[in-house]
Amino acid sequence: MLTKENVVNALKQVNDPELHQSIVDLNMVRNIHIHDNHIALDIILTIPGCPLKAKIQQDVEEAIQALGASTVTISFGSMTDQERRTLTASLQAKNVTDQGMPNMLLPNSGVQFIAITSGKGGVGKSTVTINLAVALARLGKRVGILDADIYGFSIPAMMKIDQKPTMLDQTAIPVERHGVKIMSMGFFTNDNQPVMWRGPMLNKWIRNFLVNTLWGDLDYLLIDLPPGTGDVAIDMAAMIPQAQEIIVTTPHLAASHVASRAGLMAQHTKHRILGVVENMAYFEGADGQKNYLFGQGGAEQLADLLQTDVIAQIPFAQPEENTGSSVYDEVSIIGEVFTHLAEDLLYK
Numbered sequence: 001m002l003t004k005e006n007v008v009n010a011l012k013q014v015n016d017p018e019l020h021q022s023i024v025d026l027n028m029v030r031n032i033h034i035h036d037n038h039i040a041l042d043i044i045l046t047i048p049g050c051p052l053k054a055k056i057q058q059d060v061e062e063a064i065q066a067l068g069a070s071t072v073t074i075s076f077g078s079m080t081d082q083e084r085r086t087l088t089a090s091l092q093a094k095n096v097t098d099q100g101m102p103n104m105l106l107p108n109s110g111v112q113f114i115a116i117t118s119g120k121g122g123v124g125k126s127t128v129t130i131n132l133a134v135a136l137a138r139l140g141k142r143v144g145i146l147d148a149d150i151y152g153f154s155i156p157a158m159m160k161i162d163q164k165p166t167m168l169d170q171t172a173i174p175v176e177r178h179g180v181k182i183m184s185m186g187f188f189t190n191d192n193q194p195v196m197w198r199g200p201m202l203n204k205w206i207r208n209f210l211v212n213t214l215w216g217d218l219d220y221l222l223i224d225l226p227p228g229t230g231d232v233a234i235d236m237a238a239m240i241p242q243a244q245e246i247i248v249t250t251p252h253l254a255a256s257h258v259a260s261r262a263g264l265m266a267q268h269t270k271h272r273i274l275g276v277v278e279n280m281a282y283f284e285g286a287d288g289q290k291n292y293l294f295g296q297g298g299a300e301q302l303a304d305l306l307q308t309d310v311i312a313q314i315p316f317a318q319p320e321e322n323t324g325s326s327v328y329d330e331v332s333i334i335g336e337v338f339t340h341l342a343e344d345l346l347y348k
């Protein structure tokens with residue numbers, strides 16, 4: 001039997017694909033009319049021209065047809081500025097305390113912050129951030145990446161994201177790829193323009209990324225820090241004292257010597273060090289022989305110095321798909337290393 005109540009109940013199961021909440025709870029369903037087996041209704045999108053309109057339409061039609069409706073007519077509209085402001089305020093209320101502090105920073109939030117750091121650039125910090133995040137998401141965890149490498153942001157390009165986050169007022173809905181929510185300064189600059197900010201401005205942006213992003217419920221937030229021990233790393237340490245750190249290095253002794261500064265800073269800020277990841281550890285030839293192109297022992301030496309362990313050794317390899325993405329296939333040598341690392345972290 002088709003009743004308004006049945007239709008509303010069915011649509012409660014349909015989520016907005018970006019906000020991950022029921023379109024009924026978000027007040028997007030209006031004016032339901034039933035004539036025999038025909039249903040007409042309005043769907044009010046959060047923003048005009050919402051890119052996921054087709055997905056919402058399909059989900060609504062399927063949900064109503066499953067009730068036995070023969071035809072479903074949907075008229076799309078968009079929220080007024082006032083409605084959008086009210087919705088954003090109610091979503092933000094779950095995100096931020098009355099004092100304006102992100103809820104996820106509260107000690108009992110259940111969010112684990114893992115900062116990925118390195119002594120110098122180009123050792124694979126972003127590669128580790130992305131692939132560890134994807135591996136944790138494949139294990140069913142709710143994961144976000146905050147690309148805090150404000151000047152040297154590279155996550156959007158490395159994950160082949162050319163879409164910008166949807167903005168609800170001044171609040172961003174993070175872009176999702178491979179089941180991971182992503183925020184990066186790269187989304188807010190035009191045509192890859194460089195960012196030229198100094199310390200205080202930077203600090204404000206990181207806060208903004210935490211406060212004005214609808215992260216939703218997360219188990220892990222991975223933070224891709226800029227290389228070295230500069231302003232962003234210091235601010236992050238002050239803002240998120242509970243963050244844990246993974247230090248990425250190559251096996252080269254000189255690289256690990258530089259990385260030791262980042263590690264010693266983590267110790268200084270009392271951040272727990274989860275371990276050292278040795279990237280570009282070796283190259284495995286077709287004969288199965290391991291070639292240690294950058295030498296051996298640097299990561300172990302660093303781990304000893306920091307009284308921690310080498311928690312993963314990642315070989316040289318190109319990502320499988322020829323798409324330019326830096327996400328490694330789950331069933332590849334590197335994909336498997338990251339799966340093991342993610343599994344180990346669940347118990348750390």
Ligand SMILES: Nc1ncnc2c1ncn2[C@@H]1O[C@H](COP(=O)(O)OP(=O)(O)OP(=O)(O)O)[C@@H](O)[C@H]1O
Binds near residue numbers: 124125
């Ligand atoms: N294990 C690996 N095998 C092959 N290529 C790799 C590996 N790790 C990283 N790379 C490549 O090396 C380059 C540098 O990696 P990445 O950007 O992750 O380093 P980074 O430390 O984050 O650098 P930056 O400090 O500039 O942000 C990238 O082109 C990446 O695809």
